[in-house]
Amino acid sequence: IGDSNKGSLITSGTKKRPDGRAFDELRPLKIEAGVLERADGSSYVEIGDNKVLAAVYGPRELHVRRLLKPNMAILRCRYNMAPFSVEDRKRPGPDRRSVEISKITAEALNPAVFLEKFPRSTIDISIEVLQAEGGTRCAGITAASVALADAGIPMRDMVAACAAGKADGQVVMDLSEWEDKEGEADLPIAMMPRTGDITLLQMDGHLTSDEFEKALDLAIKGCKIISEEQKNAIKNRYGD
Numbered sequence: 001i002g003d004s005n006k007g008s009l010i011t012s013g014t015k016k017r018p019d020g021r022a023f024d025e026l027r028p029l030k031i032e033a034g035v036l037e038r039a040d041g042s043s044y045v046e047i048g049d050n051k052v053l054a055a056v057y058g059p060r061e062l063h064v065r066r067l068l069k070p071n072m073a074i075l076r077c078r079y080n081m082a083p084f085s086v087e088d089r090k091r092p093g094p095d096r097r098s099v100e101i102s103k104i105t106a107e108a109l110n111p112a113v114f115l116e117k118f119p120r121s122t123i124d125i126s127i128e129v130l131q132a133e134g135g136t137r138c139a140g141i142t143a144a145s146v147a148l149a150d151a152g153i154p155m156r157d158m159v160a161a162c163a164a165g166k167a168d169g170q171v172v173m174d175l176s177e178w179e180d181k182e183g184e185a186d187l188p189i190a191m192m193p194r195t196g197d198i199t200l201l202q203m204d205g206h207l208t209s210d211e212f213e214k215a216l217d218l219a220i221k222g223c224k225i226i227s228e229e230q231k232n233a234i235k236n237r238y239g240d
């Protein structure tokens with residue numbers, strides 16, 4: 001256990017994971033801002049074998065009257081998996097899962113954006129999963145935040161997302177696809193590290209309350225590491 005864990009709830013975790021990671025280790029992470037010429041903002045995220053693109057259009061005037069909010073912008077998200085992103089070809093188009101992930105992504109990002117600065121407008125976010133390896137909703141939220149920042153949209157903080165969970169009896173950070181499928185529980189979260197506000201918390205599977213505390217602690221730790229990389233991506237694009 002590294003020094004960084006002193007004083008935290010995390011005390012277990014000596015078993016190596018199938019991919020050789022320690023219990024509190026992220027997969028290799030790469031974040032790039034401004035990768036698409038024609039979007040207002042964009043980013044590309046790789047975490048492990050996940051490859052995710054996010055593009056932002058807007059803010060721009062919204063002409064759909066029933067959606068329009070007179071005093072603020074609305075945030076619309078579309079999460080999409082490419083047919084070639086998963087082992088069994090994914091049938092193109094939305095399905096229950098992608099509709100759910102689109103909705104929770106918008107909800108995770110909403111509290112971060114100063115929507116009141118853009119009345120009667122829409123900010124549209126497209127998330128394209130090019131390759132999936134477990135944790136694509138988190139990679140998508142992380143990518144979307146960088147794309148929003150790249151578009152120059154004012155935010156309280158960039159939202160970072162990371163899952164923790166339980167696999168092979170051990171509470172671990174950032175589940176791989178195998179750990180997600182074979183494991184006992186998955187706890188994806190999104191947060192604004194600057195304020196500490198958690199904007200998404202989902203849970204699949206079973207954890208004791210002690211394990212839940214440990215997993216939440218690990219997911220928050222993961223978000224903080226990811227947040228630093230998000231800031232580096234923006235710095236690399238625009239300088240300090």
Ligand code: CDP
Nearest residue numbers: 086087090132133134135136137138177180
């Ligand atoms: O991707 P995330 O963990 O946020 O969502 P999930 O529904 O828990 O899916 C876990 C993983 O299963 C994905 O990341 C993909 O690697 C895989 N998957 C798949 O192989 N085929 C699908 N149609 C959906 C997901």
